Amino acid sequence: MSQHRVIVVGGGLAGLAAAVRIAEGGTPVDLFSVVPVKRSHSVCAQGGINACNEVARQQGYSEYEHFDETIYGGDFLADQHPVLEMANWAPRIIDLLDRMGVPFNRTGEGYRDLRLFGGSLFKRTHFAGATTGQQLIYALDEQVRRYASEGKVHKYEFWEFLWPVIEDGRCVGIAAQDMRTMQIRAFRADAVVMATGGCGLVFGKSTNSVICTGAAAARCFRAGVWYGNPEMIQVHPTAIPGADKLRLMSESARGEGGRVWVPRKAKDPRAPKDIPESERWYFLEEKYPAYGNIVPRDIATREIFDVCVNQGMGVYGENQVYLDLTHKDPDYLTRKLGGILEIYEKFVGEDPRFTPMKIFPAVHYSMGGLWTTYTKGSYNPHTALTKHKSGSPAPIDAKVGQGMQLGAPNNSMTNVPGLYAFGEVNFAYHGANRLGANALLSCIFDGLFCGVSVLNYIKNEAPGKNPADALPAGAYDAVVAQETAKMKRLLEGAKPGNAADPSTNPYVIGKELGDEMTAACTVVRTESRLRQCQAKLAELRERFARVRLADNAGWTNQAFGYARSIGDMLILAEAIALGALERKESRGAHYRSDFEQRDDANYMKTTLARHQGDATTVEFVPIDASLILPTARTYGKKDSSPTRPAKEPAAV
Amino acid sequence: MVSCRSAGLLRPGGTTGIHHVMQSATASKESFFQRHYFLFRRLHSLTGILPIGVFLINHLLTNSSVAWGALALREKTVDAPWWVHGAEYFWREVRWLNTQIPNLLLIEIALWGSILFHSVFGVYYAMTGSVNTARYAYQGNWRYRLQRISGYIGILFIFYHVATLRWGWTFLVPGGTVWSQEFAASTLALTLRGGSSGVTAAGLAVSLAYFIGVTLLVFHFANGLWTAAITWGLTISEASQRRWGYACTGLGTVLMIMGWMSLFTFAAADPAKLREMEERMTQKQAMVSASPIAR
Amino acid sequence: MSTATAPVRRNAKVGRHVFFRILRCEGPGKPSQWQEFRIPIPENANVISCLQQIAANPVTTDGQTVTPVVWDAGCLEEVCGACTMVINGKVRQSCSCLIDEYAPNEGDVITLEPMSKFPVVRDLWVDRSRLFHNLARVKAWVPIDGTYDLGAGPKETPASQATHYVLSTCMSCGCCLEACPQFNLEPDSANWDTAFIGAHAISQARLFNDHPTGRELKDERLDALMGEGGINDCGNAQNCVKVCPKHIPLTESIAVIGRQTTMHAIAQFFRGR
Structure with a gap:
């Protein structure tokens, strides 16, 4: 048997x-x-x-x-x-x-x-x-x-x-x-x-x-x-910027009492400790009195994005807000959050137990x-x-x-x-x-x-x-042949020096892909920007077809592995952009500034993407929502602005 | 150009998934040594303390009496410098050890057996390590390295020490001094000075060798005592290891001072005066022995 | 998307170039050679971001075009252990190695070498299979009955949790092994079961010996650790604890296992087997 x-x-x-x-x-x-x-x-x-x-x-x-x-x-x-x-x-x-x-x-x-x-x-x-x-x-x-x-x-x-x-x-x-x-x-x-x-x-x-x-x-x-x-695509509200990646600052920082704020005065040059309570804008707490700093991620991200990008209220005029834990007992923080505070200290050089962290949203989860x-x-x-x-x-x-x-x-x-x-x-x-x-x-x-x-x-x-x-070996052999051919094509003409041409350099294509997707397909999406994104993706695909590697090694060729992945990531990026374009509503992490409302009648549906031949298509298929009726998802939002201080200090 | 390390486990076409854990490799294949690996390692640790360490303490205590014996001597029968009195006390100590300790031969066999065992296995174990103090210049790493260096040099020193003083390899002693038990103090002084005519260059070399040998062996013992407490699991926490470290440093310092004191005193003493004292003591002892009361 | 700025550390010069001297090797058995790259340093740069720059356009200081440098990396936040290498002579994670700290001035040099205690795969990438194999040697797991719904695990005091948590943060990076003078390169997996097991595995044995269910395998773990290449091969140089990026009290674990093996040997002697 x-x-x-x-x-x-x-x-x-x-x-x-x-x-x-x-x-x-x-x-x-x-x-x-x-x-x-x-x-x-x-x-x-x-x-x-x-x-x-x-x-x-x-x-x-x-x-x-x-x-x-x-x-x-x-x-x-x-x-x-x-x-x-x-x-x-x-x-x-x-x-x-x-x-x-x-x-x-x-x-x-x-x-x-x-x-x-x-x-x-x-x-x-x-x-x-x-x-x-x-x-x-x-x-x-x-x-x-x-x-x-x-x-x-x-x-x-x-x-x-x-x-x-x-x-x-x-x-x-x-x-x-x-x-x-x-x-x-x-x-x-x-x-x-x-x-x-x-x-x-x-x-x-x-x-x-x-x-x-x-x-x-x-x-x-x-x-x-x-x-x-x-x-x-989930954009996490709190991450630490870096040259190689954006390091996560866990939601637990807010769960354990961390407060998000910016100075009420735009581009306030003072150090955070010198800014009195009354001149701090705890915008999440004021807008969402019930949930405060622990509103879901898409909401926190959009609020931070709005405060920084649209209102220009980011700390020191940059795209960053404070995530403040300094009001908590340092020992308590070490016990509960030691690991993440250490990451911040290691990569930024400031102790978040005594200085508010400076954070900004980053792509986090699919x-x-x-x-x-x-x-x-x-x-x-x-x-x-x-x-x-x-x-x-x-x-x-x-x-x-x-x-x-x-x-x-x-x-x-x-x-x-x-x-x-x-x-x-x-x-x-x-x-x-x-x-x-x-x-x-x-x-x-x-x-x-x-x-x-x-x-x-x-x-x-x-x-x-x-x-x-x-089973007969045919199907297996065919796939191995297909993949071997793919490898051969990518390694064709590979040699040191190829990297000099950015139009066919896989790392450059990868970077341009990342920059484009971040700009077009994250916090705020619009039809025009998405169409621009699609055009860019088409260009990148065309360039990828001509990609030239700088390493022709037949042993542990990392450049090859990376380049091959770029080809696949481009396909996925197209599906992401297409889904974002076709879903003409705002829902959860997907926010279309040209379609700000949720549209249950047309889009309380799964975006189903298929790839056939060389084309990606999407359609919307019904979901099973037979257990809970949809309601507006507001988390009890209220109005708040930097110029109108809350009457009483918001609850922590 | 240095050669790249080869990756034996990377066979083309092979996988490097988890290797099945060997179920305590079949007993028949293991050597006697492998089967009793733990026992040998722990015996190696133990012998360093008992009997070798205990002997070392005793040895240095006895020898250093030449420096502090004047204070301990109950009656001073002759008028002489402090180091002659010290040497007299030392003479009495040596005689007591040689005549009063029961089963001295058995003790010596155990001691020499232990030193041999500790040395052979020590060298074997030390060979399994490598040196990286240049990159990781931590104090602990330096002590690790020094422990091994002091072990190697200590073995050579003990060999020289015993060969010249016990086995009479006088060709290794400047001036050809023959060490003798009855005249231990004076012959040792002659050995360290390189002869009877003042301190010679060769004598200085011997003294220096003794200084290095004694110093390294005392370090080896004190540091070994510190690591043994970890090996046996007596000191667990970093704090307790630090505290025990202070204790071992203290003991090492005391032993070091004792060793240096004896060396300096013997090397500085006038062998003739010591010889005089020894002959006086030997005569006195012969008289006591001859007396019927003594029997 | 993030443009937030972090303070420039130690007055590191903005817009400077740093030299990277990298020990390269094309594969097992091939010769190693140093290559040098001159890299412009952006804000918040670390060794990884510089290696990424090199990979995108590998040209050495003397103008030679070469293949991209190969290295191992994962999370880039010092929690996966992948990007461990020898930087300026000392082992550490390259992701948390900030250029502002290591090379604050124009023309400073940073050297990168693969770990020396594991076989090189290529360039800075080494094969650390032995490290994981050694975890299996001490059966570093809790022998649960199965993944069924059988209720909660044992209760635990916060103090005991704190001890166990630290031990459990070991990310198998291999720093303790690289710095250990008793842990040597052993390319032949046939010898892995008798070569020194290393501080990381000893510490894991301690962790699981202390778990109410993990304790079931305590005797087997101690037997393994009493054999050749076990706890007794530790030379107490204590470099392990100095280089551990997670500040795991490795030497404490070694002492605990020292005590446990002592007691185990005595018990075995009298109990017989």
């Missing part, structure tokens, strides 16, 4: 969780990652992971409210059932991580401590210092190392995913390349899980790691996998991703309920299987049978805007919950009768 195998591409939280779950279920896993899995981008997640907990529950919070917050936070763009299931699973996931040894911060009595996070009025975010993502991925990395030492998981580190092998309409393996030896080969698998994260590098400088090119997702997209909501399916769970009310009143009793309990059916083979499966998308590369959970500390949750949830789906697919569907092992 032939042995089934599963390939997991990506060694971040989603990939590792999937590998553990699938290996545990008895199917060996081949785990591919461009970096040693422990160095995946998940390590950068700082703030925490959301879940209903006993303390919040006894204050009226519930898994259902977590679900409601996530839908509302995502501006009603997500299909609602998967989100419900994720929220219901959250407490179980925290328990599991706890058992794996994640050093969650503790209360005096020894229970898991909680902090406040964006989009919620309850403390529901579990955290391990300010490096929660790092701690979570380490816990999963350890479990995978355990399985690897038992031979149940085989890691292919420094191997890059190149293309899915699709045969008879289902995914039966991948082609991958060892980025040290440059060997390209095909791997058979009965199911392939893509867990390849986001695409921050499309925007040049972002909060993402240098590996987050989105190339893997783009390759699937080019191979016929559908892409959902490409235009939904809500969009490969389009996936699911099987609805058992909760199906006759009519959708109105928005949940915060703190009121939940209409349902949190039993498993109400949102999604546990083990249904199509959960988080793309339009290509056997090809799954987990984690950030799955478009499913965050709608038009992700709430802080929900990303870690969605990654692990996908791995654990949908890992079972993968096992069932192998057992009960096509691979059960016709395992990949027994």
Whole structure:
């Protein structure tokens, strides 16, 4: 009897969780990652992971409210059932991580401590210092190392995913390349899980790691996998500027009491400490009295952008605002936020415990991703309920299987049978805007919950009768030939000195791509600018077709790897720009200054992008919003301006 | 041009996924040494303290009595300089050690066995390390390096010390002085001075060798005592390691002063006067021994 | 999109050029050679941003066009450990190495070398598989029953969490190994199980020996650490703790494991096996 195998591409939280779950279920896993899995981008997640907990529950919070917050936070763009299931699973996931040894911060009595996070009025975010993502991925990395030492998981580190092998309409393996030896080969698998994260590098400088090119997702997209909501790109309100990247300053800084402000006087030359309370404009607190500094990210970003760019009120006249923690006890800050404060101090040279941080928004996360399916769970009310009143009793309990059916083979499966998308590369959970500390949750949830789906697919569907092992080699050879040809074309004429021509230099093309996408497709979008962007992308594609490398080495050729990714990033960029152009409304992270209102009738729909031949098309397909009725997403906004001081100091 | 380090694990076409962990490699394949690796390492640590360290303390205490013995001597029968009185006290100490310690031979075997073991394994272990004080010039790293240097030089010194004073390899001693147990003080003084006619250049060289040898061995012991506390898990926290460091520095300083005091005193003493004292003491002892009461 | 400015540190000269001397090697077994690049320094520059500049247009000081320098990098915020290299003779992460601090003046020189304790893949990129292999040697994990919903983990005091959290921030960068005089280059993976395991793995053993469930494997971890290449191969030079970018008390961990192995040996002696 032939042995089934599963390939997991990506060694971040989603990939590792999937590998553990699938290996545990008895199917060996081949785990591919461009970096040693422990160095995946998940390590950068700082703030925490959301879940209903006993303390919040006894204050009226519930898994259902977590679900409601996530839908509302995502501006009603997500299909609602998967989100419900994720929220219901959250407490179980925290328990599991706890058992794996994640050093969650503790209360005096020894229970898991909680902090406040964006989009919620309850403390529901579990955290391990300010490096929660790092701690979570380490816990999963350890479990995978355990399985690897038992031979149940085989890691292919420094191997890059190149293309899915699709045969008879289902995914039966991948082609991958060892980025040290440059060997390209095909791997058979009965199911392939893509867990390849986001695409921050499309925007040049972002909060993402240098590996987050989105190339893997783009390759699937080019191979016929559908892409959902490409235009939904989260710009994080608080990041530290740098020459190589924009380093994240976690939302937890605001969750722990950090206040965002600018001087009420434009270009005030005084040092922040010399500016009295009455002359500081705490614009988030004044505009959003209930949520204050912890309004969701898209809102905070737009407000900061507006204050700096439109009103010219940035600190010292620059594009920056203060994120102030200096009113908090320094020891408390060290205990709760040590990791991120250290990053700021290291890279900026000022101690944020004593000097307010200067921050500005940066591209952070892709809500969009490969389009996936699911099987609805058992909760199906006759009519959708109105928005949940915060703190009121939940209409349902949190039993498993109400949102999604546990083990249904199509959960988080793309339009290509056997090809799954987990984690950030799955478009499913965050709608038009992700709430802080929900990303870690969605990654692990996908791995654990949908890992079972993968096992069932192998057992009960096509691979059960016709395992990949027994398939003819033709499809695999064809993909290897295709990728080898691609490599040959890129290395053609490669030699030192080629870099001198900027029009065909991949690094220059990459930089221009990033600059263009940041200018056109981030905080504020307009039709004219997007069209300009499309023209620029066309130019870049034309130049990429002529790209010339400065390195012709057949060994560890990094320039080649980068250049190849640029080709894929360009395709993804086109989808992002096209989605942004076609979605003629404003929703969540997608803000069109020429269409400022949300338009539920036409656009409470998934942007479905397809790539065929050489063209990308989008259409809008209905979502399932049968659980909660959409409402205006205001977070209780009020008017405020720098010249009209608030009557009383805003609540912290 | 230096050659690039080869990456043996990077075989073209191979993968470098996790290597299966060897389940405590099959016992039959392991050598006796490998099977008892921990025991050997800890014995190496232990022997440095017991008996070698304890002997070192005792040895330096006895030898340094030449410098402070005048203060401890109960009755001074002759009128002489302080160092002659000190040497008299030293004579008595040596005699006491040689006659009163039970099973001296067994103790010596244990001691020499320990030194041999500690040396052989010490050199073997030291060979596994490398030197990087140029790049990482931390105090701890320098002590790591010095511990190994002092070990190597210490072995040579002990060999010379024993070969010349015990085994009578007089060709290594300037002036060909034969060290003898009854005349330990005077012959040692002659050795360190390079003969009976004042201090010679060769004598100075021997004294210098002794100075370096004693200094390094005392450092080796004190620093070894400090690391042993970590090895055995007695000092855990950085603070406790620092405190124990002070203690070891204190002990090392005291031992160092004792070693230097004995060296300077012996090297500065007039061998003739010492010889005079030794003959007087030997005679006196013979008389006491001959007396029926003494039996 | 961000144009916010950070203060220029230590009065570093604006608009200056800095020389980068980089030890290059085309691949395993190939010769190494130094190449020098003259780089204009923008604001907030770090070694990574300078390497990015070199990659985009690699021309040496003497005008020779060369291949782009290869290096390993990930998060660029000193939390993934990938970009570790030897800078001006000392090991550290290149992302957090700010040019304003290292080369504040016109014409200052920064040298970049690959880590010396791991086989070079190409240029500044080394293969650190052994580092991860050594984590498996000490079974650095909590042996949970499975990923099922079985309730919460053990309670823990804030003080104990604080201790464990620091140990758990080890990002496997390898600084402690590069600086360790007892940890040597070992390209042959057949010898990895008997070569010195390194401070990082010893510290992880301590972390998991201290976990209520992780403790289940304590004896196995200690057995592994008592063998050749284990805890006894530590020479107490204590460079590890000095170069650890995460300030992990590695020497404390070494002492703890020293104590645990002592007690384990005594227990074993009397309990027999």
